[in-house]
Amino acid sequence: MSVAALPVAAEHGTGVIGARQAETAADRFAAASRREWHRTIGIGLAAYVISRILVYVGSYAQATQEVSERQSRFLPVPGSVRVMIENVLWRWDGKWYKIIADEGYPRQLATFIRYDQGSSASVAFFPVYPMLARWFDLVFPGNVFYALLGLNVVLSAIAVVLVGMIARDLYDLDTARRAMILFCVFPGAVTLSWSYAEPSLIVCATACFLCLHRERWILAGVFSAIGTATRPNAIGLVAACGVAALLVIWKRRQWRALVSVVLAPLGVFGYHLFLTHHTGESGAWMRAQREAWDEGYSWGATAVRFTWRFLENPLGSWYGGTYMHTALALFALAIGAYCAVVRRVPLPMLAYAAGVAALMVMPATVSARPRFVFAAFPLVFGVAAWLPRRRRYLFEGVVVLSAGSMVVFTLIYGSYAVIP
Helix, strand or coil, X not given: CCHHHHHHHHHHCCCHHHHXXXXXXXXXXXXXXXXXXXXXXXXXXXHHHHXXXXXHXXXXXXXXXXXXXXXXXXXXXXXXXXXXXXXHHCCCCHHHHHHHHHHCCXXXXXXXXXXXXXXXXXXXXXXXXXXXHHHHCCCCCCCHHHHHHHHHHHHHHHHHHHHHHHHHHHXXXXXXXXXXXXXXXXXXXXXXXXXXXXXXXXXXXXXXHHHHHCCXXXXXXXHHHHHCCCCHHHHHHHHHHHHHHHHHHHHHCCHHHHHHHHHCCHHHXXXXXXXXXXXXXXXXXXXXXXXXXXXXXXXXXXXXXXXXXHHHCCCCCCCHHHHHHHHHHHHHHHHHHXXXXXXXXXXXXXXXXXXXXXXXXXXXXCCCCHHHHHHCCCHHHHHHHHCCCCCHHHHHHHHHHHHHHHHHHHHHHHCCCCCC
């Protein structure tokens, strides 16, 4: 019996008996819906577990390759490959988050900040993730390194469920299943298993979107404020809150929605104010970016140049892997943006994704990367809803291709061939 038929059954029932029958049918329907939703969550979490196994397999392969190279050069080899795998999982940005979690931010910055000397470059990394790891270390066995990885296991599982909740609210359960699976196996999702800040950003962003969808403006602003203190590209949450507020003000004059807009940027503003007070230097974050990584703004020119060089001579130069990285990221971004627009992903989410995309292509040194596209996760809702239902092999093919690419990127990142 459908929900629409319940009032009719109650009307034509015989008094109390008919009402009880209708109530019983409604309860059965609600219970069936809950079971189906729990099953959907189970599928999403299973996809998460399988995808993490694939990342660890890639990390193991990279670790064994390093052991083989050490042996061929008669260099010392750790007694266990576990140590080598751990080294893969905390490479690149992970070491800076570990420094922050262990020591906090430095009070005195170097005269010239270098990424390979001292801890001054740690001011380029936002505080939420390492501070959460420091607290998590109080209850999680092992040292801070294990706390960083363990925390991301928890945060990533929460992110998968929240992604499914948003997709269910926007579309249906089938789209929610697809969205969670695609989210888990996207190549940029390798960072869910590394000591990176993406899981904390995505948890804050998904929670913000759920609150915006339910018009919980204060909570949306709070989650946005925490999110903008996780990573620089989380500033897209300010755009999301702004668009959501404009829409409800235009339609229903709900001026209280502006609370979320006021609260949203407090995280990033608070971090920069903290650095100014803590180091005694204004603009410490920008100086670290400029001096340690030679970062500036090309306003998209670098992304275009890298993509052109890849198309002109794929993998045919010293930086071929970087060029491929950029080209594939822009291709995935274009596909995701098209599907999101066609399937009418809500404007606040599109505003957030646009903000993340803009910050991805603007830098002069670190250009487009799959993990930046991954941060623009609302695009996955459009892809999950757009892929044809009757041609399931197409969805399955995308999943297999994406999962395989994730393993390949794990190997590439672990070998220092490309910056993640």
